[in-house]
Amino acid sequence: MLSKGKTVKLSHVGRSAAVLAIGALALTACGSDNPTGSAGGGSGEQSGVSGTLTGIGASSQQAAMTAWQNGFQSANSGATVQYSPDGSGAGRKAFLAGGANFAGSDAYLTEDEVSQAKQQCGDAGAMDLPVYVSPISVAFNLPGVKSLNLDAPTIAKIFKGEIKKWNADEIKKQNPDADLPDTAVTVVHRSDDSGTTENFTDYLSKAAPQDWTEEPAQAWPTKYAAENNKGTSGVVSTTSSTEGAVTYADSSAVGDLGTAAIKVGEKYVAHSADAAAKAVEVSKQVEGRGEHDMAIDIDRATTEAGAYPLVLISYHVVCSTYDSQETADLVKSFEKYVVSEDGQKAAADSAGSAPLSQSLRDEAKAAVESISAKG
Amino acid sequence: MSTSTQTSQPGPGVSPVRRSKLTRGQRPRWLVPVVGVVAVVAGAALAALVGFGIALWALFAAVIFLVVGPLAVGLIEGSRAGKDSLMTFLVYTAFVLAVIPLVSVIWTVLVNGVPGLTGNMLWTSMNGVTGLQDNTAGSSGEVVGGAYHAIVGTVSITFWATVMSVPVGLLTAIYLVEYSQGGWLGKAITFFVDVMTGIPSIVAGLFAAALFGMIFGPSTRTGFVAAVALTVLMIPTVVKNTEEMLRIVPNELREASYALGVRKWRTILKVVIPTAISGIASGVTLAIARVIGETAPLLVTAGFATAINWNSFSGWMTTLPTFIYYQIMNPTSPTNPDPSLQRAWAAALILIIIVMLLNLVARLIARAFAPKTAGR
């Protein structure tokens, strides 16, 4: 009896195995790696490079990176670029340990890291290439109010929790025409460490040094802890669902929220790609680094008309020299594409970033050209 | 089950006023429904007093019902029956309480996931999909790109994790239950398996990444590294579940087998494991379920891929949870995140369906190997 039962049941196993096998076959047969339906490999003839390039780093530039990967790979059918958005810190660490060919980072290498990079990249060291510029918006949820004029001290006071109502005098004075409600201000900040927070707090501490005394940091100061959420999409969704909420986020992601025009010199400047690019252009490069290193200290307190100094610059950190000619060529041709007009436009179209200015593109191109193989 | 033995069967057609001797001391049939109605009404009144919506009403009604019902039964039938009915009501209340949020979770996933469950989603990868396509998706309505590569990644990585952890976990449990005889090693292993359940999942990922980084060079990332990380997380669940299931196999069965001269290892294979197989299969499914939804360790071990990769030993992979995570956290197009959200919810639904299939298979296997009288 037992054996009979067993054979009956074994056929169950057989059946389920068959179902699984068919399922697996179906999966194998139908999967497509070409979801966009573009004619793959058609333009691959002039490809001079092949191989796999590995990058690890900031998640801020991931949307742009997808566009670059796509553009580069469709022009060079033999080449693959993979990028893991683990975070800037993780990216720089992996790059310095030799685990990645390049790093994406929201901050340029520190002095310490510059000297560490010499072990991995040879005596010429590594260089920071600004590739992704994006304005950061001060975004708020006030029905009927799409734009507000705010100067840096007011923004600092709002985010410190000192301004508690939207119809406070400081805000009213700068926006005589706006219909400000008596809603409580709910500050929403990032709960995770991020480059956006660092750039935002850096802006506050340079443009409103009397009001914002905390050091700029990737983590929001615990002194001013308020409502928070993880990631850009998190703060934006919390802000969107809470009336009277205000946050800071990458301009491309703020959607329907109202945004602040910030005071630069005597004028108020709204966030835009051009204004952000202008702010980057008028900023100085960090002194005393490698010949082609393009680390930029953004001039947050600039008075240049039409510049929007609340921007985030994300870099690609690459070696000046690579072990093999093949890798060097691959990096060169990828980065050349990234800083080209085409590459910057592709990123702007799909990620909403601000394209680099002509002069910065030229400088970056010269830097990329200097990449070579060791020895 | 024991329903037939309940003492609270009211006699048919007995009026509450005149009762025969046999049915005296039994609650009338209308008692529980009436208490229910009273509880609902009184709950509404109380909630109206405090002035706060449906949730509070339900809460008051439930509390009143839980207090008055058993009290009434207890007064009529005695305290033992009262206690019994209290527990019965509690069990049902707990069930309803548990079902509400769980249904809400599933409902949320279904409502958001089903619209995204298209042919594209199932059979294509994200290779070459950029924000450009997502920005135009708003007008054409069709979302290109899907989770096929993530399904492949989830299946391969989970497969390797299961292949590694189930034998180790099963054998360890057998050692603990059948061989260690309460020795110090057995105790130590039990204890440390418990401790292993407390490893934060990200630490398991870091550990696997560091281990492979040491052997194969920094930042070695493949599906297999992720599988090792998941194995570390999965083993304790397998061991603990299996151990519990083996422990409740009656000793009489083992002794009967030994008495027939069957050797110990054959007894374990032919008697102990088949008796416990249903529980073990359910435990293994639970363990798979536990790791298949892991996000954090995969972020640091498997890399991030948009193209299909079947090879767990080379190249980066993406799994469904990381796919969901990145689609929510870093939408393909930041200016228009809706297509990404749609993909994320659909991927969550796919993940649940995969686990459902796994569960089904585990049950079939368990049924195939279990002896006919298994269970009770």
Added chain:
Amino acid sequence: MSTTLSARKPGTSSSAGGRAGDAVFSGLSLAAGILIFAVLAAVALFLLLQALPTFTAPAAEITGGAGFFSYIGPLVVGTLIASVIALLIATPVGILVALYISHYAPARISTPVGYVIDLLAAIPSVIYGAWGATVLAPALVPLYTWLSEHAGFIPFFTGPASQTGKTMLTAGIVLAIMILPIITSMSREIFSQTPKLHEEAALALGATRWEMIRVSVLPFARPGIVSSIMLALGRALGETMAVALVLSSGPMIASLVKSGNQTIAAEIALNFPEAYGLRLSELIAAGLVLFLITLVVNMIARAIIARYKEFSGAN
């Protein structure tokens, strides 16, 4: 009679004929046990080595500027609060639901319900997090407001209540929902393995259904229940994504209806991507502390199980 038999070691007497199979089998299972030991030792060693710089670094350089212990203290408290809330809710409900499936519901209902509960353990924590933040948290806001207004004298409910609902209590509830399937699924399996004879004996003596469960099912299942709770606690302690998405973190506070507090696992997950150098060591040291908490909790659980051991079915 069975007691006299089981007093002898069964394996030794019956394997006299051919030891090869036994030796291989017991060797294999011993090897598996030792392998687990090795893995755990490796993980512990890894944690210690990576965490070491934190303990030698000057106190001012640690996040918060006052040394590691004042950094980790609030996190430990937060972790415990979240886990305790989760266990307080999930344990009774989970066990009662398991009883419902094994002893109350008709078979027609209990099988599909058990099946669905198993599935729920598989929903990725990201989804629970997203659900908690978008569905549950807003739904709880009126309750929190009400609590802070009417029960504000209790430190747990001091207002003003959070307007987003993203508080410690919400995080605890989400965790409870996440670990409920673990407790239910394992307890159910054990409840249904209760020897039928025990149950029928109890019923034959005139016990009500609850008395039968109390005298035969629960004592039999107690160690298993504790095991399932420990597994669930392990998950609650180490849960990252759900807490990271649901909780609006902040400094340590007693109120459960205001945003604040943070758990170790969420702290690691939130800050790890951007961490390097000393910060990374800090986070790994935090992981080590979590590890130690589990160790202590397990010791306590072991002690509890040992007290009930005489009821176990296999001795």
